[in-house]
Amino acid sequence: MxxxxxxxxxxxxFFNSFYLEDIEFTKDSIVKTVKLLLExxxxxxxxxxxxxxxxxxxxxxGLFLDLxxxxxxxxxxxxxxxxxxxxxxxxxxxxxxxxxxPRNVSIYTDKNNFYCDVDDISDILSVLEFGxxxxxDSLYSVxxxxxxx
Numbered sequence: 047m048x049x050x051x052x053x054x055x056x057x058x059x060f061f062n063s064f065y066l067e068d069i070e071f072t073k074d075s076i077v078k079t080v081k082l083l084l085e086x087x088x089x090x091x092x093x094x095x096x097x098x099x100x101x102x103x104x105x106x107x108g109l110f111l112d113l114x115x116x117x118x119x120x121x122x123x124x125x126x127x128x129x130x131x132x133x134x135x136x137x138x139x140x141x142x143x144x145x146x147x148p149r150n151v152s153i154y155t156d157k158n159n160f161y162c163d164v165d166d167i168s169d170i171l172s173v174l175e176f177g178x179x180x181x182x183d184s185l186y187s188v189x190x191x192x193x194x195x
Contacts, residue, residue: 047059047060047061047062047065048060049087049091051091054115055114055115056112056113056114056115057091057111057112057113058110058111058112058113059087059110059111059113060108060109060110060111060179061083061108061109061111062107062108063104063105063106063107063108064108065108066079066108066109071103071105071133073131073133076101076103076109076129076131076133077101077129077131079109080099080101080109080111080127080129081127081129084097084099084111084113084125084127085125088125093115093125094118094119094122094123094124094125095115095116095117095118095119095124095125095126096115096116096117096118096119096126096127096128097113097114097115097116097125097126097127097128098113098114098116098127098128098130099111099112099113099114099127099128099129099130100112100130100132100182101129101130101131101132102132102135102137102181102182103131103132103133103135104135104137104164104181106164106165106170107137107164107170107179110137110179110181110182112182116128132182135181135182136163136181136185137163137164137179137180137181137185138161138162138163138164138179138180138181138185139161139162139163139164139167139170139173139177139178139179139180140159140160140161140177140178140179140180140188141159141160141162141173141176141177141178142158142159142160142177143160143176143177144160144195146173146176146177147160147162147167147173148162148166148167148168151163151166152166152194153194153195154189154192154193154194154195155192155193155194155195156188156191156192156193160195161180161188161192164179
């Protein structure tokens with residue numbers, strides 16, 4: 047699990063697939079799991095109010111949550127989520143080291159980084175420390191500017 051606090055109202059949270067071995071990858075199951083996980087984290091992250099949660103799912107890698115507080119409630123213990131699940135989104139691995147990525151797969155570049163589809167990386171744990179995952183709006187904005195190596 048990795049938690050990145052963007053500001054007081056915005057978090058990016060990653061749950062590794064090993065942490066989620068027992069869940070079914072259906073929308074209903076993912077919504078229930080995400081709500082349970084966030085309930086466990088509410089005191090640690092000081093979550094209060096109404097949150098919109100975008101969940102990007104990749105079976106091989108895990109769940110990527112984009113958690114944004116939409117409204118703050120008057121009561122301290124009030125917490126509610128609107129969970130939106132994206133099951134078929136692409137996830138890419140971003141690195142500044144070209145030689146970390148596997149050979150004979152499609153690799154893309156912009157000025158500073160190299161990108162590879164995580165489905166093309168057989169052992170994702172071996173390269174994890176050399177880059178980051180990119181998905182959702184961040185991926186689509188980068189895709190406009192990259193070219194194939």
